[in-house]
Amino acid sequence: MAFFGRNGLYTPSYKVAGDEVAVFETSKGTIRVRLDGEGAPIHVANFCELAEKGFYDGLRFHRYVPGFVIQGGCPNTRGMSAEQVASGQPGPEGFPGTGGPGYSIRHEYDVNPRNSHEDGALAMARSQSPDSAGSQFYFCLGPQHGLDDAYTVFGSTIEGLDVISRLRAGDLIESVKIEHAAA
Numbered sequence: 001m002a003f004f005g006r007n008g009l010y011t012p013s014y015k016v017a018g019d020e021v022a023v024f025e026t027s028k029g030t031i032r033v034r035l036d037g038e039g040a041p042i043h044v045a046n047f048c049e050l051a052e053k054g055f056y057d058g059l060r061f062h063r064y065v066p067g068f069v070i071q072g073g074c075p076n077t078r079g080m081s082a083e084q085v086a087s088g089q090p091g092p093e094g095f096p097g098t099g100g101p102g103y104s105i106r107h108e109y110d111v112n113p114r115n116s117h118e119d120g121a122l123a124m125a126r127s128q129s130p131d132s133a134g135s136q137f138y139f140c141l142g143p144q145h146g147l148d149d150a151y152t153v154f155g156s157t158i159e160g161l162d163v164i165s166r167l168r169a170g171d172l173i174e175s176v177k178i179e180h181a182a183a
Contacts, residue, residue, distance in 0.1 A: 010103035012045035019181045027172040031160030033122050039112035043154035046105050048178050056176040060085045062096035064169040073136040075099040082170030100134035109152040117144040120157030139164045
């Protein structure tokens with residue numbers, strides 16, 4: 001059951017165990033990310049909830065900025081070809097990069113002691129409002145510490161940095177699964 005607080009922000013019902021690992025199967029290979037449920041519990045719970053519902057399966061990465069980020073998680077890319085997404089054409093649901101799950105979550109960048117945009121960091125994209133993140137995420141392509149005070153990091157890549165470096169706009173997110181690491 002969805003819960004929206006007085007501020008209108010979504011509170012996920014997923015209970016963070018603290019040992020979650022997100023496994024991204026992409027058209028370029030596998031990426032494994034240790035999620036930071038202690039530092040960013042709302043972001044991890046939201047991401048796990050979406051992943052377990054299959055929200056990310058079949059989406060495409062829609063934004064690539066060399067030496068900066070590769071971004072995905074926009075539902076508007078579902079059913080679009082790699083070429084359509086890479087060229088920024090609108091799909092049936094709208095332009096790539098403008099969609100979300102229909103809600104927003106509270107930012108955690110100011111309370112996460114490990115909110116550091118290192119190479120391979122997984123963070124949540126948002127619009128101008130700090131509390132506007134929903135489903136879109138990005139991987140850092142090298143350290144991006146200028147983002148530390150404005151965007152929430154909720155995971156670190158433990159396998160697949162080489163895969164992340166090969167991703168481009170239009171590449172497919174085949175699936176995102178949540179595993180639990182040994183404690």
